[in-house]
Amino acid sequence: MADPMRIRAQAAGDKTTVRVLMSHEMETGQRKDSAGKVIPAWFIQEVTATHNGKTVLTADWGPSISKNPFLQFVVKGAKAGDKIAITWVDNKGDKRTDEATVS
C-alpha cells in the first residue's frame, strides 16, 4: 500500500483550509528508462474529499499533475473536531484514503 498522505485542516471562522500532500510517483507514461524502454503511466485519476462523510470535492486528474502532488482547498461550514477524509484512485486501480480532524 502507498505511503500515507499528510493532511492538515485548519478552521478560521466559517472557512476551513485543507492542505493535502499525497505520496505518488505520477508517471506520465512519456518517460523512458536508461535502457530506452517507456516507463508505464501511473498516476492518480480521481480524488475525492469528504467532510463528516459528505462529499465536498471531486477531481479528475491526469498525467500533467506533478509527483507527490499538493492539493489545497477551502471547505465552508466545517468546525474544529469535524472529520476530513481524502481518497485517491490511480490508473492501476490502487487507492488510498486518509483522514484528519479539523483543528
Add this chain to the structure above:
Amino acid sequence: MNRIRLLLSAVAAMALLAACATSPSPAELDARAAAAIKSSFRDQGIAKTDRLNQDLGQAACSSDKVPDEATADRIMAEALYTVKWPAGGQFLGDWRAGEKLAQDGRGMTWTDSSADPNANGGNCYNCHQIDKKEISYGTIGPSLWNYGKNRGIDDLASPAFAPIAQYTWVKLWNSKAYAACSNMPRFGHMKLLDQNQIRHLMALLLDPASPVNR
C-alpha cells in the same frame, strides 16, 4: 620564591607538552587530509581514483593562499609549453557549433559513458555570459559579450586578429598559462575538447559574424 618559580615553569612546560600532544602541526594536518582524500574515494564509471593525483598547478593552488611568484611562474610556463596549435594554422570553426558547445555542460562525470571529447560540452555558460540573448549565464568568469568586437576585430583580415587569436587559443587550450590558479578547466590539455571543438568556440568568440560580436 625560586621553588614557586620552578614549579610554575614546570607546570607551564607540562601544559605546553600536553598542548603539543593534542594539536598537530600544519604539516601533520596536511598529511591527515591527504590520507583522508586517498581513502575516501573509489573508481566509478570513467571517473577513476587517479583523478585525485595532483600535478604541480593543482597542488600549489589547493589552499586559500596563492602560490609564491616563483611557483606561479613555473606553473604558467609549463602550461604554455603544453599548448598544441591548430592544424594548418586554422583558428576558427563554425560559431553555430560553438554556441551549441557553449550551452552543453555534459561530460567526464561518472555518469557519462564515454571520455571521448565528442561526448563533451564546453560548459561555458555555466560560468560566463557569452551571447546576450542567453539570460541563463553564470558569473564565475567574466562576461565574454562582444569579445572579438571589444578587441578591435571587425574582420578577420584585421591585424588585431592574429595575436588575439593566439591568446584566446592558449586560454582555451590551457588556461593556467596566463593565471596559475585559474578556475577555468584546461580544455585542450586535459582532452576535454578536441581541436575542432575549440575552433568552434573560437569562432563563437572571434568571428565578426558571430552573434557575440553583433
Add this chain to the structure above:
Amino acid sequence: MKTRTLIGVAALALCAGAQAQKSTADGIAEYRKMLEDGNPAELFEAKGEALWSQKRGPKNASLERCDLGLGPGVVKGAFVTLPRWFADTQKVQDLESRLVSCMATLQGFDAAEIVKTPFGRGEMANVTALATWIAAESRGMRFNLPQSHAQERITYEVGKRAFFYRGGTHDFSCASCHGDEGKRIRLQELPNLTRNPGDGIGFAAWPAYRVSNGQMWSMQLRLNDCFRQQRFPYPGFGSDVTIALATYMGVNAKGAESIAPAIKR
C-alpha cells in the same frame, strides 16, 4: 511539477529589456516561494518519524535509544550539533553515519550493506527518511557544532584542506564554486561556504526535497553529487572526506538558522 517548471521557465524567458536580469532573479525567487507550501519533504519526515520508534531488524528493536550527540533518545536539537565526536565509536560522525551505527548496534543491521546501498533504495532510503525527520526536529534552531574535542578540531582542519583540494579533469575544488561571494552557475546562486553564508543557506538548507527530480536529498547525497559534477571519483558514503567537509561547513555556519528539511527547485 514538470509542467509547472516548464511554464515557470517559459514565463521567465519572456522577460525582456534592460531589467531582464533583475526580474529573472526575482521571478525565480517568487517561484521558489510558491514551492514552499506543501513541501513533499513532509512525506519523508512522517516516514522517518515512524521508523524511529518502529521495532525493526534482526534484533527487533527501535532506534529510540540512539545517541545522536545529546544523549540516548534525544532528538530535538541534535541536528544542529552534527558532525561531532562520539566516544562509543571513537569517531567524528555526521547524522547519517551515526544513524547507520545505531541501526547496526541497536537493530542488528549490517552497516557495510547499508553503506553500499545506493541512495533512494532499501535501507539507505530509510536512513534518508530518518535524517529528514531528525533535521525537522531542529528546524529554526541555530548551528552550534562542538569543537571541544581534539578530533573535532582536526576534522575541521582536514575538511578545510579537502575544501580547497583541486583535482579531477576540470581542476575543480569545492572552493571553485563556493569560495567566493556573489557568484552563480547559470542562474543558481552559490553560497560562500568558507564562512557563514546566512540563515537557511548552504549547510543550513539540507536535507532538502528537489522538485526537479522529485528526490529527497540528504547532505551525503548533496556532497556525492557535488563530487560528481567536479568530475572527481566516487566518494564513499560516510567517508572521512564527507564527514570532514560537513564539519568544516557546519562549524563555519555557527549561528545560522537551520531551515531543513527545505525545498529546492
